[in-house]
């Protein structure tokens with residue numbers, strides 16, 4: 001049973017296009033959501049299927065007509081896929097301007113991909129004070145207007161419903177993360193599939209499948225981890241990277257990965273108005289390199305979580321050219337040193353074919369942790 | 372982003388003393404005094420802020436907080452040849468060499484607290500504004516952690532629309548007053564509306580003179596070498612809220628007008644071609660990049676900086692809108708239209724684009740935008756790879772080849788036009 005559920009996650013994670021075709025065949029409209037955060041609840045409530053667009057491992061050709069080489073490969077491959085028609089049929093793409101590279105993605109998209117509408121989502125960085133919440137709400141209202149042009153309809157009652165569907169999914173994902181920590185028989189690749197598939201399924205379907213998996217796993221005594229680690233970064237879905245984790249017996253007991261757990265930490269709170277509630281959710285979000293917080297609580301979060309979950313070390317998976325993460329890395333490194341927590345840094349990008357360097361680094365790290 | 376320094380060669384070669392009434396003297400003095408005065412103020416226990424180049428200077432100026440501008444400092448350090456050394460210090464601490472070189476230099480300075488190529492006073496507070504990039508947020512967050520001092524964040528998000536929305540004005544206004552109150556509390560200062568009015572007056576006066584001075588490139592030949600602007604801009608960054616800035620800028624304007632009347636120019640060669648330069652200067656190679664143009668009779672007559680410091684406004688709302696409309700905060704269409712206007716107003720014949728390894732935002736949609744500018748203005752576009760402060764990312768040979776290529780197309784276009792007219 002566990003095997004079957006994992007196979008389903010794998011199938012979805014490996015074939016986003018098939019998922020998109022399936023939804024479109026059902027008469028649904030798909031809206032792409034770019035990293036790092038978008039108001040998915042809102043998109044869902046207006047009758048669209050939000051699908052994550054985090055690029056793909058591929059060679060870049062056409063994107064080079066727009067992007068200099070020093071933009072991260074996530075953004076470049078999103079553009080490449082757009083230009084090459086991989087997202088054909090999608091109604092729109094929502095792109096937030098949370099980092100400098102994402103700001104440029106939207107601008108390029110308008111000219112590079114003319115059959116998929118660019119919808120900007122402008123979030124405030126001073127998101128907690130009232131004026132920040134008001135600005136987030138204004139950003140959502142802008143998204144609503146754009147989605148209405150595409151045939152969507154805003155309805156507060158529908159948003160109440162969607163907020164609750166997303167909160168339920170969040171709760172399941174948080175539970176899953178805890179359960180997986182105690183089940184080292186679930187490999188890094190399988191863990192990655194579970195998280196990745198969440199971007200390509202409706203949350204209702206994904207929650208159901210995740211809950212089934214949790215139920216099955218809880219029936220069994222999990223295998224203890226040989227080498228428990230915490231992984232941090234933007235994206236860690238490269239199969240070769242996960243194969244290296246597996247080869248060296250590293251078990252991910254918690255993640256601080258933007259494409260994984262960072263998505264699910266914060267729920268939409270109860271408010272009279274569901275759109276206000278969604279804006280307050282953004283205000284409450286934290287612990288992320290693209291969300292301003294001068295105290296950088298994320299750094300301590302990593303150390304505390306590693307301790308709480310019994311991790312022997314932290315692996316930072318750096319997406320090449322991701323400057324928000326590159327700045328945070330120095331602080332993470334210092335905090336880990338101060339806490340006597342071993343740390344490894346590996347660099348990935350979506351054009352990478354040679355993982356030898358990563359293998360060598362993590363092998364050395366393994367040896368160090370085993371000493 | 373913005374920053375200015377004396378050219379490297381001026382530092383080395385003794386030159387005949389400048390006329391103290393000249394704009395060059397006045398502007399140079401304001402720029403260098405800015406560093407020295409703040410160091411002096413710090414010694415006397417006055418509060419010092421490190422400030423992002425496009426932070427509303429009206430705030431620290433009105434409150435009487437002394438300022439230093441890390442971008443400006445980093446440019447100075449890079450122009451005097453210490454960019455790589457400082458970058459290495461930051462990299463040894465774990466900062467990736469993909470990070471903006473200004474940030475690396477500044478973080479290195481925060482650690483060493485000295486750099487003979489350009490010292491500054493150490494700050495008591497950080498005033499961060501991300502209207503030029505979000506990199507700034509991360510950089511200042513780390514400074515705040517490393518130096519253990521408060522940071523005030525004025526968030527001006529990138530505007531994907533052509534006009535600034537009322538929602539954005541309200542959001543920035545809320546933060547403006549919050550920043551003021553935080554600073555009042557931190558240093559026991561008091562906001563004074565009269566002083567604010569005075570400061571805004573100075574800022575508008577300096578901005579108007581700057582806009583008009585840079586607009587003198589409408590004449591052919593241009594009365595100035597555009598590399599001058601890269602240097603004089605320091606004053607617009609660091610001192611536009613001070614009275615002497617306006618006065619010095621007016622002197623500059625007067626000189627440019629006189630140059631035009633007398634048929635003179637600070638471009639010391641025959642002006643055969645006129646280009647717009649896009650991007651931040653390559654400070655470590657200022658001389659090489661300038662000479663590569665001058666030797667071919669190419670005058671860089673304009674840059675977006677000509678427009679960037681046009682903080683001329685008539686009301687508080689307009690001031691906020693101006694800060695929301697600085698070059699890196701606006702969408703492709705608005706960025707393009709501003710440049711097209713500069714090209715047309717100044718009879719530009721070619722566009723030379725610096726693909727700046729340090730600046731993801733500036734370079735990230737430059738390819739598409741410069742294609743559109745080239746088409747709309749009917750001018751050739753060429754780019755070269757470089758970096759504003761890390762000397763390792765520039766190749767003089769590539770620069771030379773690209774500039775030569777650009778010149779040949781401009782030459783061909785001239786010949787075509789002459790043929791048609793004949």
Ligand code: SF4
Nearest residue numbers: 072099101234319322
């Ligand atoms: S990987 Fe980093 S640079 Fe790229 S889009 Fe994400 S946050 Fe921005």
Ligand code: SF4
Nearest residue numbers: 372471503504506730
């Ligand atoms: S990233 Fe660009 S805009 Fe930001 S400080 Fe560096 S050079 Fe200036």
